[in-house]
Amino acid sequence: MSLKVGMIGGGYFGRFHINAWRRIENTELIGVADLSETRRGELSTLYPDLVLHPDIHALLAAGPPDILDVAVPPAHQADLIRPLLGRIRTIICQKPFCRSLTEAEDLTRAAEQAGTTLIVHENFRFMPWYRAIRDEIDNGRLGAVRQACFRLRPGDGGGADAYLSRQPYFRDMERFLVHETGIHWIDVFRFLFGEPETIYADLWRANPAIKGEDAGLMILSWPNGLRATLDANRTLDHAAENHRLTMGEFTLEGENATITLDGHGQLACRSRGATGSVEIPYDLEDRDFGGDCVFRFQQHVISHLLSDTPLETLAKDYLQNIRIEESAYRSAEQRQQISLQKQKHK
Numbered sequence: 001m002s003l004k005v006g007m008i009g010g011g012y013f014g015r016f017h018i019n020a021w022r023r024i025e026n027t028e029l030i031g032v033a034d035l036s037e038t039r040r041g042e043l044s045t046l047y048p049d050l051v052l053h054p055d056i057h058a059l060l061a062a063g064p065p066d067i068l069d070v071a072v073p074p075a076h077q078a079d080l081i082r083p084l085l086g087r088i089r090t091i092i093c094q095k096p097f098c099r100s101l102t103e104a105e106d107l108t109r110a111a112e113q114a115g116t117t118l119i120v121h122e123n124f125r126f127m128p129w130y131r132a133i134r135d136e137i138d139n140g141r142l143g144a145v146r147q148a149c150f151r152l153r154p155g156d157g158g159g160a161d162a163y164l165s166r167q168p169y170f171r172d173m174e175r176f177l178v179h180e181t182g183i184h185w186i187d188v189f190r191f192l193f194g195e196p197e198t199i200y201a202d203l204w205r206a207n208p209a210i211k212g213e214d215a216g217l218m219i220l221s222w223p224n225g226l227r228a229t230l231d232a233n234r235t236l237d238h239a240a241e242n243h244r245l246t247m248g249e250f251t252l253e254g255e256n257a258t259i260t261l262d263g264h265g266q267l268a269c270r271s272r273g274a275t276g277s278v279e280i281p282y283d284l285e286d287r288d289f290g291g292d293c294v295f296r297f298q299q300h301v302i303s304h305l306l307s308d309t310p311l312e313t314l315a316k317d318y319l320q321n322i323r324i325e326e327s328a329y330r331s332a333e334q335r336q337q338i339s340l341q342k343q344k345h346k
Contacts, residue, residue: 003027003305006059008080009071010034010043010052012166013094016288017071017121018047020295024302027067033059056080064088067301071121073169074099078107086114092301094121096179097315101322108315118315119301123289124184125191125312126296129261132282133252134192141269142254145193148228150185152248155237160209162235176212177203177232178328185230186324189220191312193228195320196220200337201328206235218328238263245286265291 005021007014010032021029031051034040040052053059068084070077070093077093084091091111097120098104111118124130136142157163163170173180178201189196203216215233222228237243240263250261258270259280267280285292303309327338 001026001306003067003302004030004065005067005069006030006065007032007069007071008034008056008059009094010039011071013289014071015043015046016294017069017298018043018050019288020292020298021069022047023295024299026306027302030062030065031059056084060084066090066305067092069121070094078103081107081118082110085111085116088116090117090119090301090305092119092121092298093315095183095318097318097322101319101326104315104319104322108319111315117311119311120313120315120318121297122184122187122313122318122321123293123297125188126293126300127246128282128284128291128293128296129246129250129265129267130188130191132267132280133250133259133261135282136259136269136280137192137252141257142252142259143256144224145226145252145254147253148189148193148226148251150188150228150230150248150250151238152181152185152230152232152234153236153238153243154234154247155243157207157210157214157234159207162207162209171210173210173212175329176210177214177216177234178218178325179212181234182216182218182230182232182328183321183325186218186220186321186328187313187318189228189230190321193222193226195340196222196228196324197341198337198339199324199327199331201331202335203329203332206233213332216332220324240264242286245290247290 005027021027031053033053033056043050043052064087067090068088070080074096078098081091098107108118198221201218203213205213206215218230220228238248245265246263249263252259256272260268265284268277269280270277288294304311324340327340331338
């Protein structure tokens with residue numbers, strides 16, 4: 001069985017989607033729609049055999065695909081998706097998911113009522129080092145995890161021309177660091193550690209050339225005493241040949257061992273009391289973005305549709321990430337810790 005995939009959006013990150021769909025077995029990318037004539041010209045040069053359309057109506061003229069992949073900014077997502085609910089079986093939507101929690105909740109509710117499976121394209125949890133770290137937690141190598149810290153240092157946000165060459169709309173986002181980037185680690189922390197109970201955030205703008213915050217600290221806590229910190233500054237870098245491979249460095253400290261992730265994607269484990277570390281081998285391919293995580297995520301969706309394996313990022317589950325995001329901004333405004341437990345089943 002081959003599943004037909006249609007895409008909306010062929011910008012910088014949408015091209016990682018295109019590359020992945022073209023490699024996944026049992027799928028056929030039947031076309032990509034993009035309003036921009038310039039981007040369609042670029043896509044035709046990169047992919048001479050790709051069928052391109054000027055809008056969603058042209059893409060759907062021959063009938064609905066099995067999967068619609070929506071890779072457009074949040075301001076356009078709900079208006080594109082809502083008329084297609086019930087007409088298309090499976091819709092994947094890039095993050096940030098919608099412009100607000102209310103809009104995301106309304107769209108998710110409408111999708112459930114219409115019988116459309118709505119999935120958020122959250123690919124960071126599919127970065128291979130996080131899957132390997134999850135395996136190490138599950139096999140008990142660390143013992144109880146007590147502290148975790150990711151230092152986000154992509155080094156791409158400095159100067160007057162920050163983000164212009166890749167994703168210029170970043171510059172005008174009034175909520176940037178948490179809404180666009182930090183939510184990835186909110187999701188990763190939930191994937192690794194389960195549901196947090198509190199959050200504290202301190203957010204600021206390091207580069208005056210953009211509108212939103214691009215630096216900050218977020219501390220999440222869990223009922224078992226675990227604390228996980230996102231220490232983020234997009235204007236600073238870390239030791240790596242490709243600063244966008246891991247986008248920073250990660251340390252997890254457990255009762256029995258400490259695991260570190262460096263900017264080259266290398267995982268190492270130091271047992272308690274030891275002075276040296278040993279490498280943790282795992283399957284890493286430095287391809288496209290983030291260890292080929294877009295491919296891994298999209299393959300995960302195809303596996304669900306063809307083999308009924310569980311889905312990890314359904315929109316209804318992803319809403320909790322957005323609730324935590326909202327709490328981070330509220331915490332920064334109020335300069336106090338916010339309880340998350342009351343929101344969990346909202």
